[in-house]
Amino acid sequence: MRPKGDILKARTQQEVATISEIILIVLVILAFLLLVAGVGIYFLVKVGRKAAVKARQATTRLTTHVNAMGTGDAAEVERLRLDLRREVSLTRQAVEQAQQQGWGLGDLPVLLADLTAQADVHDSQLGMYAQQRRVSPYVDHTTLDRLRQHQAKLTAMCARIRADLLSDQVQHTATGINDLHSRTDLEIEARRRAPDPLDEIDDLYRRTMQDRRDPS
16 A cells, blocks of 8 residues: 555655646647737738828829819829829730730730839929929929920820730731631531532433523
């Protein structure tokens, strides 16, 4: 029979082991909860930043639209900003559509990226000029003329890119239409009933007899 001291000691060790296991499980659960909370906070911050950026962009676009409704040089410059954004957006859509259809675009996507970056710089310059023009009576005609020239070049490049892509699209469509037209002709020709040799013999016989009855 084991002494009471050994029994108490064994029970104490068992209880300590059980408590250690419970503490370990609690620590693991807390670590998991902290990890989940950290991931959740990270995504919340990330989503919040994106929402803030989108809200700021929407506010900027709305402000530009409102300012473009006025008169004067500042309103004209704001309208230039809207025109440029529309041209770049249409060009980007045309390039993305061509990429989805698997066309060979070469370095055109890289060119579009550079053009978009330059358009962003130009947009910022237009915004600065419009802001200064609204608060200052001084008119810098030289800078305004240069901004107009840059605007014309950027919009012309966008138009040329879209025109080239549209020309390729029309060419692809023409090739497909011509191929479909040829296949239609072949299918219709194949569906026509082949002439019966007996009918041809009867027709030839009738013509011969007619010629004998009505000699010329």
